[in-house]
Amino acid sequence: MTTAARSTVRVAAKERLADGVVALTLVDPDGARLPDWTPGSHVDLVLPTGDTRQYSLCGDRWDASAYRVAVLREPAGRGGSAWVHEELAVGDLVGLGGPRNQFRLVPAPRYLFLAGGIGITPILAMVDAARRLGADWRLVYGGRTRASMAFLDELDDERVTVWPQDERGLLPLADLLTGLDDGTRVYCCGPAPLLDAVEATCPPGLLRTERFVAREQGAPVRDEPFTVVLDRTGAEVVVTPEVSVLEAVRAAGADVLSSCRQGTCGTCETTVLAGDPDHRDSVLDEAERAAGDCLLVCVSRSRGDRLVLDL
Amino acid sequence: MTAVLPTLDLDPFDPEVLRDPLPAQAALRDAGPLVRLPRYDTWAVARYAEVHAALSDWQSFESAAGVGLTNFRTGTPWRPPSLLLEADPPHHDAPRAVLAKVLGPRALRRLRADWLADAEALVEEVLPGGTVELDAVPTLAAAFPLRVFPDAVGLARKGREHLLPYGDHAFNAFGPTDNPLVLAGNAAMPEHAGWVAQQCERENLAPVGFGADIWAAADRGELTSAQAPLVVRSLLTAGVDTTVHGIGAVLHALAVTPGAWQALRERPELVRVAFDEAVRWESPVQAFFRTTVRDVPVGDAVVPAGEKVLVFFAAANRDPRRWADPDAFDLSRDPSGHVGFGMGIHQCVGQHVARLEAESLLTALLARVTALELAGDPVRHLNNTLRSWESLPLRLVC
Numbered sequence: 001m002t003t004a005a006r007s008t009v010r011v012a013a014k015e016r017l018a019d020g021v022v023a024l025t026l027v028d029p030d031g032a033r034l035p036d037w038t039p040g041s042h043v044d045l046v047l048p049t050g051d052t053r054q055y056s057l058c059g060d061r062w063d064a065s066a067y068r069v070a071v072l073r074e075p076a077g078r079g080g081s082a083w084v085h086e087e088l089a090v091g092d093l094v095g096l097g098g099p100r101n102q103f104r105l106v107p108a109p110r111y112l113f114l115a116g117g118i119g120i121t122p123i124l125a126m127v128d129a130a131r132r133l134g135a136d137w138r139l140v141y142g143g144r145t146r147a148s149m150a151f152l153d154e155l156d157d158e159r160v161t162v163w164p165q166d167e168r169g170l171l172p173l174a175d176l177l178t179g180l181d182d183g184t185r186v187y188c189c190g191p192a193p194l195l196d197a198v199e200a201t202c203p204p205g206l207l208r209t210e211r212f213v214a215r216e217q218g219a220p221v222r223d224e225p226f227t228v229v230l231d232r233t234g235a236e237v238v239v240t241p242e243v244s245v246l247e248a249v250r251a252a253g254a255d256v257l258s259s260c261r262q263g264t265c266g267t268c269e270t271t272v273l274a275g276d277p278d279h280r281d282s283v284l285d286e287a288e289r290a291a292g293d294c295l296l297v298c299v300s301r302s303r304g305d306r307l308v309l310d311l
Numbered sequence: 312m313t314a315v316l317p318t319l320d321l322d323p324f325d326p327e328v329l330r331d332p333l334p335a336q337a338a339l340r341d342a343g344p345l346v347r348l349p350r351y352d353t354w355a356v357a358r359y360a361e362v363h364a365a366l367s368d369w370q371s372f373e374s375a376a377g378v379g380l381t382n383f384r385t386g387t388p389w390r391p392p393s394l395l396l397e398a399d400p401p402h403h404d405a406p407r408a409v410l411a412k413v414l415g416p417r418a419l420r421r422l423r424a425d426w427l428a429d430a431e432a433l434v435e436e437v438l439p440g441g442t443v444e445l446d447a448v449p450t451l452a453a454a455f456p457l458r459v460f461p462d463a464v465g466l467a468r469k470g471r472e473h474l475l476p477y478g479d480h481a482f483n484a485f486g487p488t489d490n491p492l493v494l495a496g497n498a499a500m501p502e503h504a505g506w507v508a509q510q511c512e513r514e515n516l517a518p519v520g521f522g523a524d525i526w527a528a529a530d531r532g533e534l535t536s537a538q539a540p541l542v543v544r545s546l547l548t549a550g551v552d553t554t555v556h557g558i559g560a561v562l563h564a565l566a567v568t569p570g571a572w573q574a575l576r577e578r579p580e581l582v583r584v585a586f587d588e589a590v591r592w593e594s595p596v597q598a599f600f601r602t603t604v605r606d607v608p609v610g611d612a613v614v615p616a617g618e619k620v621l622v623f624f625a626a627a628n629r630d631p632r633r634w635a636d637p638d639a640f641d642l643s644r645d646p647s648g649h650v651g652f653g654m655g656i657h658q659c660v661g662q663h664v665a666r667l668e669a670e671s672l673l674t675a676l677l678a679r680v681t682a683l684e685l686a687g688d689p690v691r692h693l694n695n696t697l698r699s700w701e702s703l704p705l706r707l708v709c
Contacts, residue, residue, distance in 0.1 A: 033368070036369075064368070064370060104404070104533070105404065107538065129401040133402065255580065255584050257584060257645075257647050259658070259662075265662075267662070283415070
């Protein structure tokens, strides 16, 4: 039983969806279930280049064997998307963090979904949930050109308005966001100018957005061993890439409980006394991750070469 | 080739089985990965691998048709279904996300020091001088959760005596509706349920506590105001009896296992392991049902769509295919991965609360009590879902 297998996924399919957009189907290398997720969730993909990128899950969560993400090639980006487009091949392994959800679908009688370009990805899962919930919903999906817009074939529904900029201009936000009743929740994901415009127009209590801001990675996620110090006993243990911190500290005599072993239940939360955690769980929110004072040792690791735990 | 499906004429709700379920659990495990139970026209999984798989696979095994014997698609629930236990995605998503945060390990950090102080105070009251003999069920196992949990929720003082009978009936009601335990509880239920429903309303909850946190989530739009009281109800249904019986289980285990109390005194950092090992060993929640949403293969057989399947946590927790010497309560074991709290998206959302309660009480007891032993024959309390003690006479030596 290796941990590497649980935090690694294999590319099972790579498919061109639209101009500049590929979809990846990701599976567990051993065919196991992947961790459960909810609409709005994203995963971290740790590319063989050492880069970490976040992508919204946009597949069918009723199929626990696969994740789907869609990747827009961004010429102005830092190279991660170009690598996915050009180099990543079916059969390759990539590291996985999460899933985590900072963009939850809250219960509401009515939803207005606004998607711009690749921002359709989290919205796609939300549309599916809204359908299943029997909510009243509408999606307005904008993009540069029809050919650049992914998933149009999956959005053949009278409640979906497709709005290619070259045919229809910018999204008519003033019309869309005027006269909304208090029960409506507006979910918007897309490029920064769209989000800025929506935030300027939409009644604030109704709006939820997600911004894809590339996280500054101070150092690449380690693919080399690091040392964990068990502060209470003074023991030190080297954690190699094949084992989890949980397995390593248990082998060193620390009686840490765990349950799900996929970073979702929180049972193995351990206090960090020193070091820089590499959070790969789905329990902690951004503020908790930034605090750096705890670690879900079943999946999370270290960015630096030394981590001191209260064990 | 069609395998012969094992069939057992076994009633999991028979009082004799409830009194000593271990032989029935072993029979279910040994019969095969999937067993037919014609008595209730239902199916059962009792081996660890199949139990773990069924609990994880919410896509095939739904909860919204009820996690008791009654199929909500054809029968009537005795109360409005739980938004957590008796719901599936996507309806389950928002209530689960809110409660997971409210009851999460990080939220509990602020309670830690207070609960340890409460435990020390309770132990002080129970052990005024030297060695005592007492019934650990009312004086410790029930007293401690009732001392800290209703306050943590923010419940009014008046009427708290409804909590244990309400929970007891709710867990009985997962069994057959014509079962003697269910029938015996029916008469008093409107009164208990009425009090519980009242406490779930915002105006009856203290301004600080889990209940207020749930309503605050509703104010932020993370729940609807119609969902909020039902989410509070989940705390009151599932958060009291279960922890009482979990603490009873660990006290019993420590009293009857030679050397265990001494081992824990020498290594008090093992209290969390001790509690989870007790939850594995005793499985305070014995089993829940799931309902197949399609034809689902299990082992060599297939459960047809729309069938109730008894998922036997307790049997899985003592499956020798998974656990070495499963019947031993063993503090040197790693109990991680037990299914006493369930597994998957419905895994007990209050598990960290239960662990903190047990850890607080055991820590306070370990500081005072040098030896823990039985002072008489313990008596079982029968419940269709829970395994628990009515009475647990203990001698606490100090």
